[in-house]
Amino acid sequence: MKLIRYGDTGQEKPGLVDSTGTIRDLSAHVGDITGDALDTATLDRLRGLDTAALPAVDDGVRIGACVGGIGKFMCIGLNYSDHAAETGADIPEHPILFMKATSAVVGPNDMVMLPRHSQHSDWEVELGVVIGTTCKYASVETALDHVAGYFVSNDVSERHFQSKLTGQWTKGKSCDTFGPIGPWLVTADEVPDPQNLNMALDVNGVRRQTGNTSTMIFTVAECVAHLSELMTLHPGDVISTGTPPGVGMGIKPEPVFLQEGDVMELTIDGLGQQRQEVGRDPA
16 A cells, blocks of 8 residues: 555645555544554555545645654664765664654655755655564564555755764754655555665756665664664654665765755655755745
C-alpha cells in the first residue's frame, strides 16, 4: 500500500493511493497515519478494503508528511562509502546517529525555509524507514520484521550550524522545514529489497545526486538492529538512513549551497517524488 496524509498543515487526514494514482480517504477506518495505525493487524485490515468504494480526494490537495505523531526522528550519518569519501571522512566503525527535531518535519512539496543567517544550507536525498512494531534488541535477521514501510526523505542540512556552532550535528539538521518526508509511506511488503533502490536529487534541473541503496555501509537491517540495542524503537519512529554522494558541500572546486528561489526535486524507485521551493525566514 501507499499510505498518505493530505490536507492543510496540522489538519491532515489519512488516505491511500490506489492503482490509478487517486487518493482515497481513510478517515472512516483510521484516525491518522501514525504509529497506532502501523501494526500488522491494522495494515492487513486496510489492505482488505475495497479501494474503489473509498471516497476519492480532489486533485491538487496539499500532501502532508507521510507519518504523523513521530516520536523519534533518527538519522544515520556518513552511511554511503562514496559520500564519506567526498567529505574526506573515514568509514565509520558503527552507524553514526544524530537526531532531527520533529518540528522540522514538513510535507514533501512544502517550501524549505532557510534560517535568517544561513549561507550553507545543503540537500540530502535519503531512504526513510518507519517502525511498525516495538523493537528492542532486534537481531539483524529479525530487524526488518519491525519495519512498517519506507519513504523519501530530504535531510536538509545547514553545514555551518552543523559543524561550527559547537556541538552535535543536530543543530544543523533541525531547522524548521528541514525534514520533508513522503509523499507516501510505502508498506514493506511492496519494497522486497530496500538495498536495491535507485535514488536521485536535482537542484534547478541539474542532477546533483545519483545513488543506490546497495552502497550503504550499514544496511537498513543493521541500522535498525544497532539502534534497538541503544533504545526501544516505537511504532511511528522514523530513521533516515544516509545519503549518497553529490551534496553541495562536496562539489569541487567550490561548494554549492541552497539559495532563495532554488528548487529541489527528489526521487527513489517506487517511493515517489518530492519537490521543494526554497525560501528564507524574514529578518
